[in-house]
Amino acid sequence: MKRTPQDKKLEALLRASHISGCGFLGTDTRELWEIIQEDMNDVRAMGQTAKSIASRMKELTVIGQRGLGEWVPAGEHLQVQCDDSRGIIPCPWPHHVRCLKRTTTVKSDTGEQLRWSDLNTHLIEVHGFFEGKGALFRLEPKKLIAVIFQDE
Protein backbone atom coordinates (compact mmCIF):
# COMPACT_ATOMS: atom_id res chain seq x y z
CA MET A 1 0.00 0.00 0.00
CA LYS A 2 1.37 3.38 -1.03
CA ARG A 3 1.54 5.77 1.87
CA THR A 4 0.66 9.41 1.40
CA PRO A 5 2.68 12.18 3.10
CA GLN A 6 -0.28 12.53 5.52
CA ASP A 7 -0.02 8.82 6.42
CA LYS A 8 3.69 9.23 7.11
CA LYS A 9 3.09 12.30 9.23
CA LEU A 10 0.44 10.48 11.28
CA GLU A 11 2.66 7.45 11.73
CA ALA A 12 5.56 9.62 12.94
CA LEU A 13 3.18 11.24 15.42
CA LEU A 14 1.96 7.87 16.66
CA ARG A 15 5.53 6.69 17.18
CA ALA A 16 6.50 9.83 19.07
CA SER A 17 6.69 9.65 22.82
CA HIS A 18 5.45 13.07 23.85
CA ILE A 19 1.72 12.50 23.42
CA SER A 20 0.98 9.34 25.31
CA GLY A 21 4.10 8.68 27.36
CA CYS A 22 5.53 5.91 25.22
CA GLY A 23 3.79 6.34 21.90
CA PHE A 24 0.81 4.60 20.37
CA LEU A 25 2.90 2.11 18.41
CA GLY A 26 5.04 0.84 21.29
CA THR A 27 7.80 -1.39 19.96
CA ASP A 28 5.79 -2.44 16.90
CA THR A 29 7.86 -2.05 13.74
CA ARG A 30 5.00 -2.74 11.34
CA GLU A 31 3.48 0.11 9.40
CA LEU A 32 0.27 1.58 10.75
CA TRP A 33 -1.95 0.14 8.00
CA GLU A 34 -0.53 -3.35 8.60
CA ILE A 35 -1.26 -3.16 12.32
CA ILE A 36 -4.83 -2.05 11.62
CA GLN A 37 -5.36 -4.65 8.91
CA GLU A 38 -4.08 -7.58 10.98
CA ASP A 39 -6.10 -6.57 14.04
CA MET A 40 -9.25 -6.09 11.98
CA ASN A 41 -8.74 -9.57 10.50
CA ASP A 42 -8.80 -10.97 14.05
CA VAL A 43 -11.91 -8.93 14.82
CA ARG A 44 -13.75 -10.27 11.77
CA ALA A 45 -12.59 -13.82 12.47
CA MET A 46 -14.27 -13.55 15.87
CA GLY A 47 -17.53 -12.33 14.36
CA GLN A 48 -17.29 -8.76 15.63
CA THR A 49 -16.80 -5.31 14.14
CA ALA A 50 -14.96 -2.22 15.36
CA LYS A 51 -18.37 -0.66 16.04
CA SER A 52 -19.70 -3.61 18.06
CA ILE A 53 -16.55 -3.70 20.19
CA ALA A 54 -16.61 0.07 20.81
CA SER A 55 -20.27 0.03 21.69
CA ARG A 56 -19.71 -2.76 24.25
CA MET A 57 -16.71 -0.84 25.68
CA LYS A 58 -18.87 2.29 26.06
CA GLU A 59 -21.59 0.24 27.75
CA LEU A 60 -19.07 -1.10 30.28
CA THR A 61 -17.66 2.39 30.89
CA VAL A 62 -21.17 3.67 31.65
CA ILE A 63 -21.73 0.80 34.11
CA GLY A 64 -18.33 1.45 35.71
CA GLN A 65 -19.09 5.13 36.24
CA ARG A 66 -21.91 4.20 38.60
CA GLY A 67 -19.35 2.81 41.03
CA LEU A 68 -17.62 6.18 41.55
CA GLY A 69 -14.21 4.49 41.62
CA GLU A 70 -15.38 1.21 43.19
CA TRP A 71 -15.86 -2.12 41.38
CA VAL A 72 -19.33 -2.64 39.96
CA PRO A 73 -20.68 -5.99 38.75
CA ALA A 74 -21.48 -6.01 35.02
CA GLY A 75 -23.31 -9.21 34.26
CA GLU A 76 -22.44 -12.64 35.58
CA HIS A 77 -18.70 -12.77 34.96
CA LEU A 78 -17.42 -9.22 34.85
CA GLN A 79 -16.66 -6.39 37.21
CA VAL A 80 -15.86 -2.90 36.04
CA GLN A 81 -14.24 0.12 37.60
CA CYS A 82 -13.90 3.61 36.19
CA ASP A 83 -11.42 6.19 37.42
CA ASP A 84 -12.30 9.85 37.47
CA SER A 85 -9.26 11.47 35.87
CA ARG A 86 -10.39 14.70 34.37
CA GLY A 87 -7.86 15.35 31.62
CA ILE A 88 -8.57 15.50 27.93
CA ILE A 89 -6.41 13.86 25.28
CA PRO A 90 -6.60 14.62 21.56
CA CYS A 91 -6.99 11.90 18.95
CA PRO A 92 -3.74 11.86 16.94
CA TRP A 93 -5.65 11.65 13.64
CA PRO A 94 -6.12 15.08 12.10
CA HIS A 95 -9.79 15.61 12.90
CA HIS A 96 -9.90 17.56 16.16
CA VAL A 97 -11.52 14.86 18.28
CA ARG A 98 -10.81 15.07 21.99
CA CYS A 99 -11.47 12.31 24.51
CA LEU A 100 -11.56 12.08 28.27
CA LYS A 101 -8.48 10.54 29.88
CA ARG A 102 -10.82 8.49 32.08
CA THR A 103 -9.86 4.83 32.19
CA THR A 104 -12.13 1.82 32.54
CA THR A 105 -10.80 -1.42 34.02
CA VAL A 106 -12.62 -4.69 33.51
CA LYS A 107 -11.86 -7.93 35.28
CA SER A 108 -13.47 -11.27 34.69
CA ASP A 109 -13.89 -14.13 37.13
CA THR A 110 -11.37 -16.07 35.04
CA GLY A 111 -8.71 -13.63 36.26
CA GLU A 112 -8.32 -11.65 33.05
CA GLN A 113 -8.01 -7.91 33.45
CA LEU A 114 -8.04 -5.19 30.81
CA ARG A 115 -8.18 -1.43 30.84
CA TRP A 116 -8.82 1.26 28.29
CA SER A 117 -9.24 4.99 28.07
CA ASP A 118 -12.03 6.75 26.22
CA LEU A 119 -9.43 7.46 23.55
CA ASN A 120 -8.92 3.69 23.02
CA THR A 121 -12.65 3.31 22.45
CA HIS A 122 -12.59 6.12 19.89
CA LEU A 123 -9.47 4.76 18.16
CA ILE A 124 -11.12 1.36 17.75
CA GLU A 125 -14.53 2.67 16.73
CA VAL A 126 -13.39 5.21 14.15
CA HIS A 127 -9.92 4.08 13.10
CA GLY A 128 -9.88 0.30 13.75
CA PHE A 129 -6.72 0.96 15.75
CA PHE A 130 -5.89 -1.09 18.86
CA GLU A 131 -2.40 0.49 19.17
CA GLY A 132 0.92 -1.20 18.42
CA LYS A 133 2.46 -4.11 20.28
CA GLY A 134 4.31 -2.88 23.37
CA ALA A 135 2.25 0.31 23.66
CA LEU A 136 1.01 1.06 27.16
CA PHE A 137 -2.64 0.98 26.12
CA ARG A 138 -2.41 -1.73 23.44
CA LEU A 139 -5.52 -3.94 23.48
CA GLU A 140 -5.17 -7.39 21.91
CA PRO A 141 -8.39 -7.73 19.88
CA LYS A 142 -8.81 -11.47 20.58
CA LYS A 143 -8.37 -11.04 24.32
CA LEU A 144 -10.53 -7.92 24.43
CA ILE A 145 -13.37 -9.64 22.55
CA ALA A 146 -13.11 -12.80 24.66
CA VAL A 147 -13.36 -10.78 27.88
CA ILE A 148 -15.97 -8.12 27.13
CA PHE A 149 -18.44 -10.34 25.29
CA GLN A 150 -18.41 -13.29 27.67
CA ASP A 151 -21.70 -12.28 29.28
CA GLU A 152 -23.51 -11.90 25.99
Ligand SMILES: [Zn+2]
Ligand atom coordinates in the same frame (compact mmCIF):
# COMPACT_ATOMS: atom_id res chain seq x y z
ZN1 LIG B 1 -9.87 10.03 15.77
